Amino acid sequence: MLLGTWNLENLYRPGGPYGPDDEAAYASKLAALAAVITELDPELLGVQEVGDPGALEDLAGMLDDDWHVALSSHADSRGTRVGFLSRTELTVVADTAAFPPRMLPVQADDTGLTVPQAGRGFLAVEVAGEQGPLRVAVCHLKSKLLSYPDGRFQPRDEGERARYGAYALYRRAAEAAALRALADRLLEGDGRERDVAVLGDLNDEVQAATTQMLLGPPGSEIGTPGHDRPDRGDAFRLWDVAPLIPASERYSRVNSGRRELIDHVLLSHRLVRRVTSAGTGLPDEGPPRLPSVGTDPGERRGAAGSDHAPVWVRVR
Numbered sequence: 001m002l003l004g005t006w007n008l009e010n011l012y013r014p015g016g017p018y019g020p021d022d023e024a025a026y027a028s029k030l031a032a033l034a035a036v037i038t039e040l041d042p043e044l045l046g047v048q049e050v051g052d053p054g055a056l057e058d059l060a061g062m063l064d065d066d067w068h069v070a071l072s073s074h075a076d077s078r079g080t081r082v083g084f085l086s087r088t089e090l091t092v093v094a095d096t097a098a099f100p101p102r103m104l105p106v107q108a109d110d111t112g113l114t115v116p117q118a119g120r121g122f123l124a125v126e127v128a129g130e131q132g133p134l135r136v137a138v139c140h141l142k143s144k145l146l147s148y149p150d151g152r153f154q155p156r157d158e159g160e161r162a163r164y165g166a167y168a169l170y171r172r173a174a175e176a177a178a179l180r181a182l183a184d185r186l187l188e189g190d191g192r193e194r195d196v197a198v199l200g201d202l203n204d205e206v207q208a209a210t211t212q213m214l215l216g217p218p219g220s221e222i223g224t225p226g227h228d229r230p231d232r233g234d235a236f237r238l239w240d241v242a243p244l245i246p247a248s249e250r251y252s253r254v255n256s257g258r259r260e261l262i263d264h265v266l267l268s269h270r271l272v273r274r275v276t277s278a279g280t281g282l283p284d285e286g287p288p289r290l291p292s293v294g295t296d297p298g299e300r301r302g303a304a305g306s307d308h309a310p311v312w313v314r315v316r
Contacts, residue, residue, distance in 0.1 A: 004312035046138030074121025
């Protein structure tokens, strides 16, 4: 079974303010996305940046066989949301944007505006697997690409850049805490016996604090001395499969010329023990060929394909 995540980058039907200008550009984007998904051949694929629910249905219609679609009802200000494409029937078990109990709203801008929930919802589904039920949550945490008042993507000064960087970090951290709370619901304290995955665009790299928050007790990460040692925390941990990705392929986006792995697959104890391989892009094609993106996301409006590479894991 291949399980993956992919940020589809601005998947809108044409005619709106964020999607392609015309049908030809839209068809080109769908064709590029469908070709990758067909080659990747996932059993279940978490997706991000679905701006138009109908566009994901259009994409599913270009794939072989019948695919099942699920989308979160919680979209951001641009209408983008997370979802799933699945070869098998799926059951939605959670669709939430709420911060966990006891977490207060966090500051979002210089005016003192606060936000009480995640900008984009978290969606969790259950599918039948050969080894029993598989529960998977998909997410898209707050971006590191900063936006400023009046639609600016450049700050007036370094003080403004620092403040808005902090606001984005507050929000991403709160969203990570909310995602961890959802993972706890899916694990039910029994990750040794439950197949659970959390995946998506975390908008930060492996060692970032917001990514590490999701893992649970430290000390058993892949590649550490404690990885193969049984521990009481194993029932609650999630393992990031990033160390299993070949080093030359360990990136899912190119930001201002710098490769970064910001899309992740995290697995429960029972599931991570059955991993046979992990990667980015397409298997057996080497390092992903991605465009380098800058600070203005509008520069790629209508571009074919995506500025992210899929991240995937194969489980026996």
